[in-house]
Amino acid sequence: MSSIRSSRPLRLVQITDSHLGDQPHARLLNIDTDRSLAAVLELVRREQPQIDALLATGDLADSGATAAYQRFAAASEGLGGQTRWLPGNHDEWPQLRQAVGASSALLERTLLLGNWQIVMLDSTVAGEVGGSIAAAELEALRTALAAAPDRHALVCLHHHVLPVGAAWLDAQRVANSEQLLAELAGWPQVRAVLSGHVHQPSEQKYEHFILLTSPSTCIQFAEGSAEFRVDPNGVPGYRWLELYPDGRIETGISWVTEHQFQVDASAAGY
Ligand SMILES: [Fe+2]
Numbered sequence: 001m002s003s004i005r006s007s008r009p010l011r012l013v014q015i016t017d018s019h020l021g022d023q024p025h026a027r028l029l030n031i032d033t034d035r036s037l038a039a040v041l042e043l044v045r046r047e048q049p050q051i052d053a054l055l056a057t058g059d060l061a062d063s064g065a066t067a068a069y070q071r072f073a074a075a076s077e078g079l080g081g082q083t084r085w086l087p088g089n090h091d092e093w094p095q096l097r098q099a100v101g102a103s104s105a106l107l108e109r110t111l112l113l114g115n116w117q118i119v120m121l122d123s124t125v126a127g128e129v130g131g132s133i134a135a136a137e138l139e140a141l142r143t144a145l146a147a148a149p150d151r152h153a154l155v156c157l158h159h160h161v162l163p164v165g166a167a168w169l170d171a172q173r174v175a176n177s178e179q180l181l182a183e184l185a186g187w188p189q190v191r192a193v194l195s196g197h198v199h200q201p202s203e204q205k206y207e208h209f210i211l212l213t214s215p216s217t218c219i220q221f222a223e224g225s226a227e228f229r230v231d232p233n234g235v236p237g238y239r240w241l242e243l244y245p246d247g248r249i250e251t252g253i254s255w256v257t258e259h260q261f262q263v264d265a266s267a268a269g270y
Contacts, residue, residue: 009242009250010113012154013044015076016057016196016238017216019090020068028062029230030264033218036236037075039256040217044079044238047254051081052113057196057214058088058124058158060096069099073106084111086120088158088197089129089172110144115245117148117189121157123174130172131159131197133180145187152247153190160195160213164202167226172197181206191247194239200231201239201253214239215253219263219270232265 018037025032044051054076061068076083085106087093100106111118119141123131133141145153161177163170174180184190185207192210199216200223220234237255244250 007245009244010052010116011048011050011081012053012055012241012243013048013051013079014055014057014194014196014214014239014241015040015044015217016214017059017088017199017218018072019059019062019216019218020071021062022065022067024071026062029219029267029270031218031261033062034071034075036218036256036259036261037072039259039261040236040238041075041079043254043256048079048240051079053081053111053118054079054083055118055156055194056083056085057156057194058086059090059196060085060088061092062090064090064092064095066095066099069096073100082111082113084108084118084120084156086156086158087122087124089124089131091124109140112148112151114243115151115247116154116243117144117151118154118156119144121155123157123159130175131157132175133157138180138183141183145189149189151189152243153187154192154194154241154243155184155190156194158195159197160202160211161193162204162206162211164198164200164213165224166198166200166221168228169198169221184209189247191243192241192249194241199234201237203251210249212239212251215255228269230263230265230267230270232263234263235261
């Protein structure tokens with residue numbers, strides 16, 4: 001690696017599953033998702049003065065409205081650093097592209113920062129809630145990793161790859177997860193896989209990398225629940241990551257505790 005590159009860790013922020021509605025201040029299980037996103041971003045601004053990258057990992061909109069993406073872009077503007085978005089099962093790619101412009105850097109596949117490469121994958125399947133990595137996405141992953149063998153890699157996708165212990169959500173994880181894990185295991189530079197979708201934090205180790213999931217900026221799902229269940233005490237949150245030049249990662253969750261967000265936990269679905 002070039003000695004010009006900084007030895008300080010890269011500081012990344014992941015924002016996920018904001019579920020913004022078609023109209024401003026639409027509610028999801030009683031939570032105003034614009035307001036909860038704003039509360040998370042306010043916390044980010046307070047806690048993260050120097051961000052190298054903001055990663056938005058899907059379900060940014062609840063039903064894929066162009067206006068929802070425009071509000072997400074406006075709300076997250078000016079946080080600093082570079083930004084990448086990828087779609088979740090609630091997103092609509094055409095509307096998302098329309099909102100940010102088809103050639104926007106937000107939608108680029110990779111991001112090179114310091115000694116690291118961040119790779120964005122699309123795990124969505126048209127008309128399905130669950131995820132899968134299509135052959136073209138797997139090929140794009142290979143191409144990206146082969147192009148930067150001397151950089152540590154962080155791979156991002158919406159759906160989770162390993163079960164998190166909530167059966168109803170685990171049925172929706174990447175359907176060909178064995179194939180994806182086998183591919184990732186073949187690349188020694190892969191350090192971490194970062195997902196959303198499950199609205200709860202988790203961290204697991206597999207071979208030489210870790211797999212992370214993260215809280216939503218709105219509602220949280222109950223950990224360990226076999227069936228759909230919202231955490232009645234869940235508050236909005238985000239994940240931060242520090243990527244070190246030697247490949248080490250430090251990461252944690254920060255929660256919004258100063259606002260009152262009272263979720264309707266009696267709902268049977270969302
Ligand atoms: Fe999702």
